[in-house]
Amino acid sequence: MANAAVEWSPQPSYTSTDKGDGTYSVPLLRSDVPDISVERVPAAENGEGRDAYYMISTTMHLSPGAPIMKSYDLVNWEIVNYVFDRASIGDSFSLRNGQTSYGQGQWASSLRYHDGMFYVVFNTNNLGGAYVYRTDDIENGAWERTALGRGLHDPSLFFDLDGTPYIFYGSGGTSAVRLNTDLTAIEQDYPNIFRASDYAGKPFIGGLFEGAQFYHIDGYYYAVIITWPSGQGRQVVMLRSKELLGRYTSAGGVNTYEARGVLNSNGFAQGSLVPISREGGGTDWYGMFFRDTFPIGRIPALIPATWQDGWPTFGDHGVVKVDDVFDKPIKLGPEREAFERQKSIVASDDFINDAPHKAYMDEEWTIPRPPDYDETLIGVELLDKPGFESAAVAPWGARYGATLSRDTADAASGAAALKVSDRTLNGSGPNQALNGKMQHGVTYTVSAKIKYASGPDTIRFNLAADWGAGVQVMASGNVPAGQWTTVSGQYTVPATANLDTFTFAVETPWANPQPPSSGVEYLIDDVSIVGQPVTAEYPAEEEIASNGSRLDMVWQWNHAPDNRYWSLTDRDGWLRLTNGKVVTGKYVYTKLSNRAELAWFEEARNTLSQRTFGPRQSAETKMDISGMKNGDVAGLAAYNRGFSYVAVRRAGGVNTLGVVNRVQPFAVDLDQATLESFLPGTTVPLGKATKVHVKADLDFASPAGQLWTTFYYSLDGRTWTQLGDRVGPQTLDGSLAHFMGHRVGLFNYATQEKGGHVDFDHYLLSDTLTAQNLPLDTSDLDGAIAYARTLDKRDYPKDAWAAMRAALAKAKKARAGKFGTQNQIDAPERALSYQLARLGTLKAATPSPDVSAVAETWCAGGTVMVTVQVTNNEKVHVSASAESAYGTRPIGTIPAGKPAAS
Numbered sequence: 094m095a096n097a098a099v100e101w102s103p104q105p106s107y108t109s110t111d112k113g114d115g116t117y118s119v120p121l122l123r124s125d126v127p128d129i130s131v132e133r134v135p136a137a138e139n140g141e142g143r144d145a146y147y148m149i150s151t152t153m154h155l156s157p158g159a160p161i162m163k164s165y166d167l168v169n170w171e172i173v174n175y176v177f178d179r180a181s182i183g184d185s186f187s188l189r190n191g192q193t194s195y196g197q198g199q200w201a202s203s204l205r206y207h208d209g210m211f212y213v214v215f216n217t218n219n220l221g222g223a224y225v226y227r228t229d230d231i232e233n234g235a236w237e238r239t240a241l242g243r244g245l246h247d248p249s250l251f252f253d254l255d256g257t258p259y260i261f262y263g264s265g266g267t268s269a270v271r272l273n274t275d276l277t278a279i280e281q282d283y284p285n286i287f288r289a290s291d292y293a294g295k296p297f298i299g300g301l302f303e304g305a306q307f308y309h310i311d312g313y314y315y316a317v318i319i320t321w322p323s324g325q326g327r328q329v330v331m332l333r334s335k336e337l338l339g340r341y342t343s344a345g346g347v348n349t350y351e352a353r354g355v356l357n358s359n360g361f362a363q364g365s366l367v368p369i370s371r372e373g374g375g376t377d378w379y380g381m382f383f384r385d386t387f388p389i390g391r392i393p394a395l396i397p398a399t400w401q402d403g404w405p406t407f408g409d410h411g412v413v414k415v416d417d418v419f420d421k422p423i424k425l426g427p428e429r430e431a432f433e434r435q436k437s438i439v440a441s442d443d444f445i446n447d448a449p450h451k452a453y454m455d456e457e458w459t460i461p462r463p464p465d466y467d468e469t470l471i472g473v474e475l476l477d478k479p480g481f482e483s484a485a486v487a488p489w490g491a492r493y494g495a496t497l498s499r500d501t502a503d504a505a506s507g508a509a510a511l512k513v514s515d516r517t518l519n520g521s522g523p524n525q526a527l528n529g530k531m532q533h534g535v536t537y538t539v540s541a542k543i544k545y546a547s548g549p550d551t552i553r554f555n556l557a558a559d560w561g562a563g564v565q566v567m568a569s570g571n572v573p574a575g576q577w578t579t580v581s582g583q584y585t586v587p588a589t590a591n592l593d594t595f596t597f598a599v600e601t602p603w604a605n606p607q608p609p610s611s612g613v614e615y616l617i618d619d620v621s622i623v624g625q626p627v628t629a630e631y632p633a634e635e636e637i638a639s640n641g642s643r644l645d646m647v648w649q650w651n652h653a654p655d656n657r658y659w660s661l662t663d664r665d666g667w668l669r670l671t672n673g674k675v676v677t678g679k680y681v682y683t684k685l686s687n688r689a690e691l692a693w694f695e696e697a698r699n700t701l702s703q704r705t706f707g708p709r710q711s712a713e714t715k716m717d718i719s720g721m722k723n724g725d726v727a728g729l730a731a732y733n734r735g736f737s738y739v740a741v742r743r744a745g746g747v748n749t750l751g752v753v754n755r756v757q758p759f760a761v762d763l764d765q766a767t768l769e770s771f772l773p774g775t776t777v778p779l780g781k782a783t784k785v786h787v788k789a790d791l792d793f794a795s796p797a798g799q800l801w802t803t804f805y806y807s808l809d810g811r812t813w814t815q816l817g818d819r820v821g822p823q824t825l826d827g828s829l830a831h832f833m834g835h836r837v838g839l840f841n842y843a844t845q846e847k848g849g850h851v852d853f854d855h856y857l858l859s860d861t862l863t864a865q866n867l868p869l870d871t872s873d874l875d876g877a878i879a880y881a882r883t884l885d886k887r888d889y890p891k892d893a894w895a896a897m898r899a900a901l902a903k904a905k906k907a908r909a910g911k912f913g914t915q916n917q918i919d920a921p922e923r924a925l926s927y928q929l930a931r932l933g934t935l936k937a938a939t940p941s942p943d944v945s946a947v948a949e950t951w952c953a954g955g956t957v958m959v960t961v962q963v964t965n966n967e968k969v970h971v972s973a974s975a976e977s978a979y980g981t982r983p984i985g986t987i988p989a990g991k992p993a994a995s
Contacts, residue, residue: 212276287340369422
């Protein structure tokens with residue numbers, strides 16, 4: 094029987110702000126959950142006896158992507174599914190052939206439930222535009238995907254009262270498209286239903302003006318939009334109209350949407366309205382808006398609304414402070430609330446491959462056949478008149494008003510160069526059509542000699558391609574005034590390029606307003622585009638197919654993983670990361686016009702990561718480095734575009750541990766080896782050691798807005814040594830190259846040869862940092878173990894009991910040993926407390942003790958023993974066995990309800 098005297102009162106999860114007294118603080122989750130969309134599934138339609146809420150957010154280049162989070166109280170959330178495993182098997186989402194999806198990929202999903210079906214719509218900046226996904230089982234079902242064939246910025250799906258589906262989208266103004274009834278195609282466009290410029294003089298409307306989400310409440314259509322007026326912070330504006338399509342259905346075509354600022358406080362902005370059912374059929378509305386809290390990320394906040402005259406005011410008369418406390422909007426009962434507080438979107442892991450199987454893990458893709466190449470177009474100059482030696486300029490043409498002429502006074506080589514004058518725009522310059530000459534998957538060496546006489550001291554010139562999908566920078570470089578300078582680089586033509594309308598151009602970077610470089614007159618000479626022998630990677634079946642390993646849903650990969658080179662099954666209880674290729678140093682940010690290079694660390698595809706949480710976080714892992722090869726670098730990172738990591742580097746057969754720190758400003762052209770060299774005073778030769786423990790302590794609070802990380806190492810997990818001073822600061826990268834919060838990752842990359850591997854034994858979290866100088870505290874772990882011993886397995890379902898017992902065994906094993914960090918205490922305690930809290934929601938309402946009776950009957954060869962067991966007044970189990978000189982064996986089972994004579 095349970096002993097009520099045993100105290101067990103676990104702390105809330107790392108991402109819960111639930112105070113346990115019926116209140117919570119904002120922001121929620123303490124983690125990066127941007128561009129949120131929340132949907133309610135009423136109790137009558139979900140079979141759970143209570144309303145369930147689901148939330149989705151942006152994850153850009155991460156895989157799996159578009160996480161589905163679930164909550165019953167809108168305060169505590171856990172990840173229950175993903176919409177996709179891979180958004181694409183193409184190069185950019187798979188870090189192949191110089192292509193990346195940093196800052197791109199999947200953005201701003203919209204989640205809606207309609208007529209028993211769940212829908213997700215999101216836009217991809219570089220993967221073919223917007224997609225509609227659907228499933229009838231949001232937690233376990235497979236998602237069916239439909240491409241809409243065009244980009245829709247920050248899309249919001251809305252079903253009108255008659256069920257007609259629309260997607261609202263746009264930045265600076267809100268437009269709409271009407272979909273067909275099965276949401277597979279766009280039927281009608283409605284541009285600029287309302288624009289920011291329609292509200293001139295309204296001080297609460299300005300920049301951004303995007304992320305619109307639509308609702309119908311009490312006869313009005315409401316749109317919720319983020320806005321950022323000049324000189325102010327990010328804030329929320331709402332618009333309403335009796336007419337959904339506004340000017341398209343109103344008399345005289347006038348704008349029918351009136352606007353009001355509803356929240357301008359401490360940067361709480363973009364997000365959703367959330368309905369909450371009340372007794373009697375009423376509905377309360379809350380706002381779920383995120384707040385920029387970098388380096389952690391964009392963190393959501395649940396904010397109550399007070400309505401007056403058809404408009405809401407959020408918080409305390411429009412004021413919401415960081416760490417404000419509100420009453421929880423939904424009460425669930427003590428056992429359920431205790432369990433909800435244990436839920437999290439980050440978690441420790443022991444890598445034992447016990448995560449549930451989900452349908453997204455079985456995603457199927459058609460692997461394209463590698464293209465056939467025209468070898469006659471490889472290794473030869475593809476441009477006509479690259480040196481401008483003949484009298485005619487054609488086939489070079491001029492764009493955007495530029496004038497082209499031959500200059501024979503100052504050629505870089507030969508007799509002439511091309512003069513580009515009368516420039517007014519960044520794109521004003523020369524171009525040449527290469528229709529039918531370029532080939533998908535081929536890497537081209539692109540170069541040009543450039544000179545200008547007057548203007549800024551230095552100008553960046555781009556050698557660019559255009560096939561109708563926007564300018565793609567092939568190579569770029571800085572050119573100083575007054576001297577011939579060669580701009581060169583390599584570019585791999587993606588599979589999406591339209592080779593029939595491929596144009597090459599020389600131009601300067603775009604900016605708004607046009608920069609001084611847009612009017613500079615310049616010369617070019619010796620322009621060249623030459624295809625290199627094909628070494629391109631192509632998608633492979635084994636790369637994409639499941640490898641039998643299932644990671645917990647808190648994990649995401651840096652781009653889509655190569656499943657050939659990671660495993661939870663190669664070595665039981667360990668995560669193995671194998672280097673499938675060597676970093677090149679030739680990857681660039683395709684998101685950025687200056688084509689800034691990636692660090693080696695950013696080029697590592699199979700980096701496994703979780704969100705960070707604030708204000709403090711510690712992460713610890715144990716590495717087996719015996720499988721590393723020369724040139725391999727592996728370790729534990731706190732990263733965004735800026736990053737800090739502790740790693741082992743193997744060089745000349747020797748393993749050395751050290752710390753790397755990359756901070757702003759970010760150079761465009763990198764010496765990757767220098768960038769990722771170990772900081773002086775942080776290196777440790779590891780000698781013959783084959784295993785090393787490393788720990789990263791992340792402090793987001795000293796000061797706020799910066800991340801400082803302190804690294805430690807140990808050879809036995811007990812005695813730890815700090816590696817140098819804390820490193821940082823890491824702050825927001827305003828370029829949008831990595832527009833997400835900092836993450837913690839496990840990584841391995843090769844600089845010399847592929848095939849080396851590193852095994853990670855565990856990932857242990859804590860919110861206690863070594864620098865806090867607190868004694869190791871086992872009280873929560875001891876309390877959880879003691880409480881578990883008071884429980885009776887007959888009160889609980891077998892599977893839940895087995896899960897708790899497994900967590901208990903690990904906790905007891907940990908407690909029996911010696912601890913070196915709080916992480917080693919907190920990880921098993923959190924896992925056990927989660928299972929104990931879960932049991933609390935599953936316990937029988939009125940459990941009864943088992944009653945057993947045993948009767949013995951003597952017979953010629955031995956004894957027949959009959960056992961009758963009554964369990965919880967529900968089931969009767971009757972069994973018999975015979976014991977004789979020949980041993981004991983069952984002789985049958987008597988079904989419940991049969992007469993005793995049986």
